[in-house]
Amino acid sequence: MKITTFIGSSREESNSEILADLVTKDINHTKIDLKNLSIQPIHDLRHADGGFQLVDDDYDTIINAFLESDLIIFSTPIYWYTMSGIMKNMIDRLSHAIRDERFPQFKEKIKSVDAIVVAVGGDDPKIKGLPLIQQFKYTFDFLNMRFSSYIIGEGNKPGDILQDQQAVEQANLLNKQLKKL
DSSP states (O other): OOOEEEEEETTOOOHHHHHHHHHTTTTTEEEGGGGGSSOOOOOOTTTTTOOOOOOOHHEEEHHHHHHEEEHEEEEEOOOOOOOOOOOOOOOHHHHTTTTTOTTTTTHHGGGOOOOEEEEEEESSSSHHHHHHHHHHHHHHHTTOOOEEEEEEEEESSTTTGGGGGGHHHHHHHHHHHHHHO
């Protein structure tokens, strides 16, 4: 099973990355740190003559990760009750990716990809982070991706997530389940 984790935090060794690392501990996987890629915001040309145009950035890295993966973990801090801006930018560009003629297999391939969301925030995230999970679910439904699981953890300062025993236990359990696949 090929696993890719997209890290959507702007901080090194963020709480959301730490939690995602627990999920993938001792499992062969690819980790893509979105803050290290140049991904242009979407220029919506769905309804324009000629449609979307080729963008000179690193987004092909994202498309190729989708094409090569059986499971994708979307790891994001909860910023203002939603995903981080760099994660949202990546998601927005999927509108372009599903229409990119260079990757005709993309739309069909993602139907076989499982998705997991790992999110960490403060301010009662296990309740206030639920709309974020719903947002991901709608995205996955639109793309016909299977939404397998999610973990919401609580943490603000670096390393705080390790104090959230429930989230750590969920990550360890998910890790055991993934090792069996």
